[in-house]
Amino acid sequence: MAKFSRKQLLAGTLPVVAAAPLAKLAWPSAARGGEPLAIHEGHEHPLIGHAAMIGDEVPAPGGPHALDALLIPPPALPHKPGRLREYNLTAVDRTIQVAQNVEFNAWTYNGTVPGPVIRATEDDLLRVKLVNGGSHPHTIHFHGIHPGNMDGVFEPVPPGSEFTYEFPARPYGMHLYHCHATPLKKHIHKGLYGAFIIDPPKPRKPARELVMVMNGYDTDGDGENNFYTVNGIAFYYAKYPIRVKKGELVRIYLANLTEFDLINSFHLHGDFFRYYPTGSSDHFEYTDTVMLCQGERGIIEIEFANTGRFMFHAHQSEFAELGWMGFFEVQ
Amino acid sequence: MASEAVAARGYGWRLWALVPLLILVGAVSLLASSGDSLFDLLGRNPPPADEFDVRRVEFKPGEIKIRVTNPQRQDLTIALVTVDDAIVPFSVDGDRTLGRLRSATIIVEHDWVEDEPIAVGVTSSSGIQTTEEIAAAVETPGPSGKRFLGFALIGFLVGILPVALGLAWLPSLRQVSPEWLAAFMALTAGLLTFLGLEALSEALDLQAALPGGLGGTGLVLVGFATTYLALSLLGRWLGRGATVSGLALATLVAIGIGLHNLGEGLAIGTSFALGELALGTFFVIGFMVHNITEGLGIATPIADRERVSFGRLAVLALIAGAPTIPGAWIGGFVTNDLLGVLFFAGAAGAAFEVVTEVGRYVRERAPGGLASPYVVGGFLAGIAVMYVTGLLI
Numbered sequence: 001m002a003k004f005s006r007k008q009l010l011a012g013t014l015p016v017v018a019a020a021p022l023a024k025l026a027w028p029s030a031a032r033g034g035e036p037l038a039i040h041e042g043h044e045h046p047l048i049g050h051a052a053m054i055g056d057e058v059p060a061p062g063g064p065h066a067l068d069a070l071l072i073p074p075p076a077l078p079h080k081p082g083r084l085r086e087y088n089l090t091a092v093d094r095t096i097q098v099a100q101n102v103e104f105n106a107w108t109y110n111g112t113v114p115g116p117v118i119r120a121t122e123d124d125l126l127r128v129k130l131v132n133g134g135s136h137p138h139t140i141h142f143h144g145i146h147p148g149n150m151d152g153v154f155e156p157v158p159p160g161s162e163f164t165y166e167f168p169a170r171p172y173g174m175h176l177y178h179c180h181a182t183p184l185k186k187h188i189h190k191g192l193y194g195a196f197i198i199d200p201p202k203p204r205k206p207a208r209e210l211v212m213v214m215n216g217y218d219t220d221g222d223g224e225n226n227f228y229t230v231n232g233i234a235f236y237y238a239k240y241p242i243r244v245k246k247g248e249l250v251r252i253y254l255a256n257l258t259e260f261d262l263i264n265s266f267h268l269h270g271d272f273f274r275y276y277p278t279g280s281s282d283h284f285e286y287t288d289t290v291m292l293c294q295g296e297r298g299i300i301e302i303e304f305a306n307t308g309r310f311m312f313h314a315h316q317s318e319f320a321e322l323g324w325m326g327f328f329e330v331q
Numbered sequence: 332m333a334s335e336a337v338a339a340r341g342y343g344w345r346l347w348a349l350v351p352l353l354i355l356v357g358a359v360s361l362l363a364s365s366g367d368s369l370f371d372l373l374g375r376n377p378p379p380a381d382e383f384d385v386r387r388v389e390f391k392p393g394e395i396k397i398r399v400t401n402p403q404r405q406d407l408t409i410a411l412v413t414v415d416d417a418i419v420p421f422s423v424d425g426d427r428t429l430g431r432l433r434s435a436t437i438i439v440e441h442d443w444v445e446d447e448p449i450a451v452g453v454t455s456s457s458g459i460q461t462t463e464e465i466a467a468a469v470e471t472p473g474p475s476g477k478r479f480l481g482f483a484l485i486g487f488l489v490g491i492l493p494v495a496l497g498l499a500w501l502p503s504l505r506q507v508s509p510e511w512l513a514a515f516m517a518l519t520a521g522l523l524t525f526l527g528l529e530a531l532s533e534a535l536d537l538q539a540a541l542p543g544g545l546g547g548t549g550l551v552l553v554g555f556a557t558t559y560l561a562l563s564l565l566g567r568w569l570g571r572g573a574t575v576s577g578l579a580l581a582t583l584v585a586i587g588i589g590l591h592n593l594g595e596g597l598a599i600g601t602s603f604a605l606g607e608l609a610l611g612t613f614f615v616i617g618f619m620v621h622n623i624t625e626g627l628g629i630a631t632p633i634a635d636r637e638r639v640s641f642g643r644l645a646v647l648a649l650i651a652g653a654p655t656i657p658g659a660w661i662g663g664f665v666t667n668d669l670l671g672v673l674f675f676a677g678a679a680g681a682a683f684e685v686v687t688e689v690g691r692y693v694r695e696r697a698p699g700g701l702a703s704p705y706v707v708g709g710f711l712a713g714i715a716v717m718y719v720t721g722l723l724i
Contacts, residue, residue: 057420059411059418059420098458099410099411099418099454100410100411101408101410101411101427101456102410102411102454102455102456102457102458103456103457103458104458217458219454219457219458219459219460220458220459220460226454226458226460227458234418235418318416318417321416321417321418322413322416322417322418323418
């Protein structure tokens with residue numbers, strides 16, 4: 001075996017020895033001392049924010065009155081026990097626009113998500129006919145007091161057939177209805193739900209009445225909502241603010257039908273309101289933020305103290321920025 | 332007469348060759364005109380995935396630019412854009428609906444937060460959201476003379492310099508016995524095998540990330556076969572048919588390493604431009620140590636007997652090391668994954684071709700041929716050296 005001479009060995013290590021000082025070239029210059037506190041220059045901040053999310057800039061589909069039928073409930077009728085109140089609901093599969101340019105293959109009652117507002121006065125006889133024009137068995141499960149065979153759980157209505165629910169409307173309050181066919185999660189998040197108002201025997205004070213059903217849409221099927229709305233279209237009331245008058249009594253029938261997320265909430269800017277949980281008694285809380293579990297609902301009453309534009313939105317920032325945000329225009 | 336008959340038969344044969352093509356055209360047009368009726372026999376097609384391919388996300392002051400491609404056959408529409416799960420106003424530099432393999436750049440005015448993770452999402456009209464998560468938002472530098480020079484300097488430090496240093500081992504190599512020289516040749520082959528495998532794996536990884544229509548292992552094979560065969564021809568030409576000489580082999584090794592370094596530069600430039608790589612001193616030192624062995628690989632074949640002028644050595648160092656610089660430029664300023672696949676596949680092809688040449692050389696000239704313990708040990712040592720110095724990077 002050939003042996004390296006001392007000289008050869010030294011020559012052999014030359015490149016490595018040379019590398020050391022050269023590597024210093026790449027070493028950073030001596031570390032800088034502590035920097036003094038200074039206002040961060042940052043980069044140019046563009047004017048973004050809620051200002052860009054008002055009016056025509058808002059990405060929301062639909063025209064200025066597209067959601068009127070869902071926002072404005074039918075009028076309350078005086079107390080008259082035994083009066084018949086009839087509603088027809090047809091379950092249909094329909095592709096709806098839930099956000100700007102975004103379509104969702106929904107299951108609907110009467111073609112909209114949420115479904116139509118059902119309203120009765122306590123002690124009315126409610127007769128609701130469900131026609132299933134969809135592709136899966138559906139039901140209507142009403143919240144309220146009714147016989148077990150009218151509960152929308154044990155009598156799934158197959159596609160192409162129908163079923164009529166009949167029961168006295170009670171107790172008074174803000175309620176809701178939804179499909180209770182299995183799998184429940186699928187039938188609810190696809191859009192089968194709506195607001196159900198029962199007026200008390202003693203009429204409520206006259207007011208500007210509004211219905212707001214909070215919901216979400218999982219458009220990519222990953223078990224998480226991609227959009228949040230009130231009354232079905234993301235950012236709709238940011239594009240078309242709800243016009244009300246200063247000092248007038250505004251009554252909002254609020255329900256949460258958001259699937260997947262544990263809770264939803266309603267927060268109003270610039271004012272306080274009375275919140276009546278379930279709307280079933282005179283008990284109220286004076287606040288500007290309420291939190292609702294899925295299926296929870298209540299009545300908000302407010303007289304705006306100031307004119308101007310006031311935001312309302314979910315106080316989960318994520319929900320607000322994914323569509324659950326709007327404005328009141330107080331005149 | 333006889334030759335005419337041959338000619339006629341020749342033409343007939345050529346005409347006959349067109350017949351299958353004509354029948355194919357007929358069959359294709361028949362199928363195309365029948366619409367989907369054939370496939371209706373089989374059942375419904377599943378809906379398209381409607382996912383975008385997010386190619387590149389750039390951060391400018393107060394602005395995010397998202398480059399997206401439609402990877403599927405069906406059209407894909409950009410409906411909404413989200414940043415960190417919030418719907419944001421945006422504009423598109425063209426049509427919002429993208430045909431197959433069409434790309435568009437989405438511009439979002441956004442006050443992003445430096446150095447913090449950020450997720451950008453592009454939602455299709457069917458509500459499918461494609462989300463790209465960026466580990467840390469850092470301003471994407473634009474092209475400038477300073478950056479151009481910076482990449483050149485990095486390329487010099489990790490490419491040319493270590494190769495030149497490795498070549499400085501030449502005087503020592505000239506003194507070693509033929510057995511040891513064979514061991515060093517085998518070491519070179521080991522290094523190149525390691526580099527080739529590394530490049531091949533990189534090419535396969537990159538092609539897998541390309542949109543379906545552009546990717547495919549075939550693309551890797553194109554790059555691989557092209558450089559492999561081109562270098563074979565070059566070797567044949569340099570060696571004039573016989574086994575290549577020492578200098579010719581050194582040139583081939585230098586070319587192989589040069590192509591590898593082109594890919595290496597590309598990787599450095601791209602990773603840095605996309606904010607995936609922190610270019611630091613340690614990184615550069617790691618590459619220098621890693622690449623010094625490449626110079627050794629070039630020096631070994633010429634340590635045999637030929638005297639080689641200093642100028643030639645300098646040229647060899649440039650062939651092997653300089654491509655790092657254009658590689659870094661391309662990676663830093665252009666960023667094209669397709670090019671990346673071809674570069675890395677090409678580097679792999681070149682490396683394996685040179686390994687073949689070195690093997691041939693060793694088999695013919697080294698004492699004991701390929702089976703000697705020096706050769707086996709040298710080859711394994713080459714792989715080990717690459718692995719260990721690679722840990723530094």
